[in-house]
Amino acid sequence: MTEHEPEKLNVAPGTPHDSLASETTFYVIGLALALLLTGVSFWVASTSSLWGPGIAVGLVVLAIAQMGVHLVFFLHITSGPDNTNNVLALAFGVLIVFLVMIGTIWIMSHMDANMMPDPALMNLQMQH
Amino acid sequence: MTAAEAPAIGLTHGGSEDTGLGHRGPESKSIVVPYGFWLFVLSDIVLFSALFATYATLADATDGGPTSYELFDRTLVAIETMALLLSSFVCGLAMIAAKRGSMMWTQVWLVLTGLLGVVFIYIEMHEFAGMIAEGAGPQRSAFLSSFFTLVGCHGAHVTAGLMWLGTMMAQIWTKGFKEHIMRRLLCFSVFWHALDIIWVAIFTIVYLIGTLP
Numbered sequence: 001m002t003e004h005e006p007e008k009l010n011v012a013p014g015t016p017h018d019s020l021a022s023e024t025t026f027y028v029i030g031l032a033l034a035l036l037l038t039g040v041s042f043w044v045a046s047t048s049s050l051w052g053p054g055i056a057v058g059l060v061v062l063a064i065a066q067m068g069v070h071l072v073f074f075l076h077i078t079s080g081p082d083n084t085n086n087v088l089a090l091a092f093g094v095l096i097v098f099l100v101m102i103g104t105i106w107i108m109s110h111m112d113a114n115m116m117p118d119p120a121l122m123n124l125q126m127q128h
Numbered sequence: 129m130t131a132a133e134a135p136a137i138g139l140t141h142g143g144s145e146d147t148g149l150g151h152r153g154p155e156s157k158s159i160v161v162p163y164g165f166w167l168f169v170l171s172d173i174v175l176f177s178a179l180f181a182t183y184a185t186l187a188d189a190t191d192g193g194p195t196s197y198e199l200f201d202r203t204l205v206a207i208e209t210m211a212l213l214l215s216s217f218v219c220g221l222a223m224i225a226a227k228r229g230s231m232m233w234t235q236v237w238l239v240l241t242g243l244l245g246v247v248f249i250y251i252e253m254h255e256f257a258g259m260i261a262e263g264a265g266p267q268r269s270a271f272l273s274s275f276f277t278l279v280g281c282h283g284a285h286v287t288a289g290l291m292w293l294g295t296m297m298a299q300i301w302t303k304g305f306k307e308h309i310m311r312r313l314l315c316f317s318v319f320w321h322a323l324d325i326i327w328v329a330i331f332t333i334v335y336l337i338g339t340l341p
Binding site for chain 2: 020074075089101
């Protein structure tokens with residue numbers, strides 16, 4: 001579409017580029033990496049040979065890695081100068097996502113720990 | 129320093145024509161429209177983050193009802209994951225074909241994208257129907273309310289995406305690869321890839337972490 005322009009300052013997210021072979025290879029690499037990470041996630045979740053308490057954290061790390069693979073290989077988000085606007089918008093989105101999720105989980109777990117009366121009292125309160 | 133040079137100080141970058149202050153004017157529609165759509169997709173992801181936070185808070189609030197261990201089937205989730213991932217990949221192939229103006233391959237890949245999406249939705253509906261039938265509907269507990277809201281919202285997005293996909297196929301067929309059609313197709317592919325990214329978070333947080341031994 002716009003590949004013959006001599007100089008591009010911006011590019012739309014998701015825009016593919018280059019030749020047929022290299023574009024297809026790019027998607028195939030992305031698919032292979034995503035399949036690998038998905039497979040490892042399902043294996044990690046079902047094996048008993050890993051240290052139990054670390055599994056949930058490992059799964060979250062694998063998920064974030066796979067999201068990165070999708071962003072780079074399917075949505076073509078790069079670190080190039082023509083992608084600055086896309087990356088900045090993404091960074092802001094990620095900031096808000098982390099604020100909402102970590103903030104909620106943090107605050108609600110403290111509410112749970114600090115404000116929940118003990119079970120005996122709880123039962124009394126239930127008897128309205 | 130002459131008077132003509134003075135106003136330019138602070139506005140130019142080493143003699144470049146581009147001042148970075150809108151000197152070139154706005155970008156073309158083929159850049160601005162997908163960028164605006166990218167902002168929408170990111171705000172949609174923020175919406176999902178609120179649903180994820182709600183689910184994480186309420187995941188243990190089962191009210192004595194069925195728990196995630198009893199309800200979730202990892203085999204079905206693996207099939208759903210494969211269907212959506214392959215659908216996202218094939219959607220990328222459709223974009224490659226569309227860029228080269230190949231009507232047949234674009235339509236073939238888009239049909240395959242849609243079929244894989246239908247497989248995903250069918251399995252999800254099957255799972256939801258089974259849960260509701262055994263009394264584990266959204267009204268049973270706070271855990272199930274947040275589960276159906278989160279996963280159902282993703283399913284609704286996929287369903288909307290399938291309708292959009294059908295519309296795009298018809299538009300490509302009747303109008304060809306015109307610039308505004310390509311723009312819409314690009315927006316659709318961004319939407320479809322984003323849904324797969326959200327599904328990665330769902331299968332990890334809801335289904336895998338929810339059924340750890």
